[in-house]
Amino acid sequence: MTRITLDITMSLDGFAAGPEPSMEEPLGKRGEELHEWVFGLAAWRSAHGMEGGESGPDADLVAEHIASYGAVVMGRRMFSGGAGPWDTDTNARGWWGDDPPFHVPVFVLTNHQRESLEMQGGTTFHFVTDGIEAALDRAAEAAGDRDVHVAGGADVVQQALNAGRFDELTVHVAPIFLGSGTRLFDGIDGRRVKLEPVPMPASAAVTHLRYRVVR
């Protein structure tokens, strides 16, 4: 049974990205610090084509997450690394290099219809112009019996939440204050989205929150 899941990191003050995103800093100023907990983990390094790394409960969670999904949904800015004009190189090929770390079909929400883009390593980007529900439906079809992972950015997460489409949310709270930037959760309809906490292992690097969404 395909579930729709979130797995994302936010700062303690609720930001999924810092201010002033650019080609050099697609996650905004200090946004990279959000993900420091993950860069050294074996499971993350392996998905990004690197060897070695740490094991432990954090690495187990990341490995479990990577193994769980059969398709990804993301926004256009996440695809292209925040780049502006559509005709630049990163908009043509995406920000993720020739062998993106997803290794499954990725459905990109955009206003611009274009051909699918087959990359190395199993990642194919498909471009969806008819909204979040259509993107989630197409991803669910492609995922087989695995999950659909909504990767971000914040606007895509908020659209999927307010559409009532999530089955499970995992939020990693990084022990930093960004002060400003893009809020992960803004304008969520709390009367519509009911959550049930799932106890998670403690970590010294980050706090893992997980919720089942109650229908």
Add this chain to the structure above:
Amino acid sequence: MTRITLDITMSLDGFAAGPEPSMEEPLGKRGEELHEWVFGLAAWRSAHGMEGGESGPDADLVAEHIASYGAVVMGRRMFSGGAGPWDTDTNARGWWGDDPPFHVPVFVLTNHQRESLEMQGGTTFHFVTDGIEAALDRAAEAAGDRDVHVAGGADVVQQALNAGRFDELTVHVAPIFLGSGTRLFDGIDGRRVKLEPVPMPASAAVTHLRYRVVR
């Protein structure tokens, strides 16, 4: 050694209170839902003059917190329940009844100089007009070898954070989205405030986050 600590609940979307606070709903619309995890606990009921209630890890944390502080710092709106004009009853006596649940000296940040107000059960409200640093200093003096508990609201927490005065932060994340209201953390200077996560017991009702502030 007196430490300055925070112990507060926020929603998953980062709000310490809902929108449109009023005399009837001082925590704003749906703001009471933030604290549902605590109302049934024995330690909380006892501090509020009630008998019975649940035990367990959540209750232990609340009991430990209540036993830890020798003085409290809060904002004027928290003292008076969000009331407007200074001459109303709740502004004169506060929102917390004749026997407030603090049982220690409480230092209220305000623009209006006035006499201290001795309540039943050990709570005395002192009114401080010369800013957050003065309020924290006076509270630290009054706390003896116990902690100073910064109770809220969000603006007071933010002032104390940006003044670099906290030793420890405890944030209980309630499994709800409020959608709008007052953000607990807004405009925090993340370059100044460095955090170190402290592993906490898991709960099925709420997620406890704790951080040591690194000097």
